[in-house]
Amino acid sequence: MTAVRLPRSFFARSAEEVAPDLLGRVVVRTFPDGSRAAARIVEVEAYGPDDPASHGFRGRTARNAVMFGPPGHLYVYFTYGMHHCMNAVTGRAGEGAAVLLRAAEPLEGADAMAARRARQRLLDLCSGPGRLTQALGVDRRHDGRDLVAGAEIWLEDGPRPEAVATGNRVGVQETSRRWRFWLEGNPFVSRGRPGPPTAKRRAPRVRSTTP
């Protein structure tokens, strides 16, 4: 089986379309020492134009500039003072759309991922957007990298998933777009905190029933 790198045309579609199509694909990262890391994408979120939840909603800035460039490039941003998140730019140049890679299953280079993460369990290596970037050694230096023609990080074809689930995006109040996509039942999906409409589960209250 020959791994085929995803072409520019793959990314030149709406984020909503590209996002679910990225599930099951493999993200590959190479390092100066010749080693590699690879992981199968199991969870993503789409961020489109005219989308209040998107970094691009208020127009182009220094931080989100890559989002407004041509599709098939990596948009990496820093958040919460300590985490990086990585996206694949989609759509047309000037549009400002991207797909956030939220979780993946380690396939190759798990030992090095564990070292970068300072965590041993396979389930804790790539199961969250911040965890994934740390496991792959991706940070702002990689913002703007070409995923189609670059040599440090790219995306390859992978086994098509069977069951894809959708829901509202994590940390996004808006509920009209169900643009979070993940592999149903896959243990590597992030814990995430879905907002509404997912019913909040209330812990049973302890009641002192003194009749």
Next chain:
DNA sequence: CGTTGGATTGGCT
């Protein structure tokens, strides 16, 4: 120029 809070995580109660 000061303030606010985030496309999160990990540790503690």
Next chain:
DNA sequence: GCCAATCCAACGC
């Protein structure tokens, strides 16, 4: 379940 950590982009004055 709750919250601190820790930087900085975005926005208001």
